[in-house]
Amino acid sequence: MNPVIETFSLTKRFGSNTAVNALSLRIEKGEVFGILGPNGAGKSTLLSMLCTILKPTSGTATVNGFDILRQHHEIRQSIGIVFQDPSVDADMTGLENLQMHADLYDVPVSEVGERITSVLRLVQLEDRASDYLSTYSGGMRRRLEIARGLLHYPKVLFLDEPTIGLDPQSREHMWDHIRMLRKREDMTIILTTHYMEEADRLCDRVAIIDHGRIVALDKPSVLKKSLGGDTIILGIKDGESLRALLVGNGMAEKVEVHNGEVRVTVANANILLPRIMEAAATAGIYIDYVYLNHPDMNDVFIHYTGRDLRHEEAKAPMGKMAMMRRRRVR
Amino acid sequence: MSEVRGIYTLWLREVKKFLREKPRLLNAFVQPLLWLFIFGTGMRFSAGVTEYNYQEFIFPGLVCQAMLFTAMFMGISVIWDREFGFLKEILVSPVSRPSIFLGKMLGASTDVMLQGIIIFPFAYLIGARIGLLVFLEALPIMLLITTGLVCIGLTFASVMKSFEGFGLIQTFINLPMFFLSGALFPLTNVPDWLRWVSFCNPLTYGVDAMRTVMMGNVFVPLFPLYIDIAVLFGFAVVMFLVGTWAFSRTE
Ligand SMILES: Nc1ncnc2c1ncn2[C@@H]1O[C@H](COP(=O)(O)OP(=O)(O)OP(=O)(O)O)[C@@H](O)[C@H]1O
Ligand SMILES: [Mg+2]
Secondary structure, eight states, X not given: OOEEEEEEEEEEEETTEEEEEEEEEEEETTOXXXXXXXXXXXXXXXXXXXXXXXXXXXXXXXXXXEETTTOHHHHHHHEEEEOSSOOOOTTSBHHHHHHHHHHHTTOOHHHHHHHHHHHHHHTTOGGGXXXXXXXXXXXXXXXXXXXXXXXXXXXXXXXXXXXXXXXXXXXXXXXXXXXXXXXXXXXXEEEEOSOHHHHHHHOSEEEEEETTEEEEEEOXXXXXXXXXXXXXXXXXXXXXXXXXXXHHTTSOXXXXXXXXXXXXXXXXXXXXXXXXXXXXXXXXXXXXEEEEEOOOHHHHHHHHHSHHHHHHHHHSTTOHHHHHHHHHHO | OHHHHHHHHHHHHHHHHHHHOHHHHHHHHHHHHHIIIIIHHHHHHXXXXXXXXXXXXXXXXXXXXXHHHHHHHHHHHHHHHHHTSHHHHHHTSSSOHHHHHHHHHHHHHHHXXXXXXXXXXXXXXXXOOOOHHXXXXXXXXXXXXXXXXXXXXXXXHHHOOSGGGHHHHIIIXXXXXXXXXXXXXXXXXXXXXXXXXXXXXXHHHHHHHHHHHHHGGGSXXXXXXXXXHHHHHHHHHHHXXXXXXXXXXXX
């Protein structure tokens, strides 16, 4: 498969601060690719370089097969971006903002009206279209920006924290819409977010970055599994007999009995749970209650970027980087 | 073609915003009136200029002043765009930097020209007879002045990253350029140093050219018209190139 985006040791330094550090990454066509990371991890800087408004210090990248150092025009024509910070003209109406965008991107004149109507419907702002943006609420402005980013049918859409400030309904709506776009328009979507649930439910793959480097990259399900899998907790009087049963027939390896509860750690609890219930029923073991514990993206995020990781880094002996970071922390 | 469309939409935005800003339009109308009727009347009766009507003398200068202040303000408006984020939307679009600059420049220049033209009817109030022909002769001169001034403003906006410099521009560009242009007093009777400094000011040639076409024989020009025009043209071209260069470097 051809990657839509490929970066080659992409690096950006601001003075002595390395925002993006020799980052190499491939994003395939049609993916919804999530970028997670703590504040200051370098997410926005990475996106700025990919959409050619920020020059890398070293390294390069391709977007839609075009080089970010030399082919600005081609890249800009084929991408859409919703910036983290507001970028609308508040002294203009919603309609005017969209019209300007259509002109800047040379959307065929005969299609402009129709497309504006459809993106406005999508973000449910049809009835506010002729109002000045200064009279919109923050979330409405955000929605207008998203509509604007879609107006020229980009092949790649960058969304820098698109759902920040949106109410749950709008957010849910946005997710549906992003999924639909991916399917219908064959669009590749790269989004950054601080909402772990969003990354989990929306993204095909996520990269967790910290200090400008990728610390983890995979499908959300795989990342969650890498933390050790799901836990099934069964409330049961005779825990030992269930443990013997499960270990005996090879259904699970890690089974603990504790306080009248049996904790079974498995790769996929959703599939295994019915089997366990079945086996217990056949063996005549009575189960009082059951609940599941899935590790979520929050756990994954904390695992890769939390205090633990930084702590280990700081302990690395004599590492120059580590020393510097320590000083900075202080 | 796509570049032309981008330039057009940027031009349209500037003009729309200018016309919508009612307080600014009111200001644009009233300020020259104050200069003309209060300052002008006062000076007319106390400065002792006898060859011509003093109000008629400062009228072309006030047109230039209005254009100067508006040009700086409009040029600097790029800083607002940067501050409120809209500049990013423009910069990430496929429209090239020189075209963005051109669109902004044309839009701001249109505003500045409108600003200058608004003042013309006041000429009748002070008794200056400015016919259609004179008005049409003044327009190209105003256009040259406008282009150069707007490009100065845009250049500053490209270099400055925040509003902090705005007051500096008022003090170090607007007022000196205005006072040193001969807009308010003839440069024929002033000390040499003041005359020479004024000759370094491109606006001096603008004011001089405007007076040449607007005042007729009563006014003795500092320079022949063709020299005024040549200097203004050179000024416009140089500032346009400098502005394009400075703006293309912004990140
Ligand atoms: N224009 C700039 N000048 C100097 N330093 C910058 C600039 N932009 C970003 N940085 C620095 O680069 C680092 C990465 O910033 P970036 O905005 O990419 O983070 P982020 O991952 O998007 O964070 P957030 O989640 O807060 O949006 C930070 O340390 C920041 O201070
Ligand atoms: Mg960011």
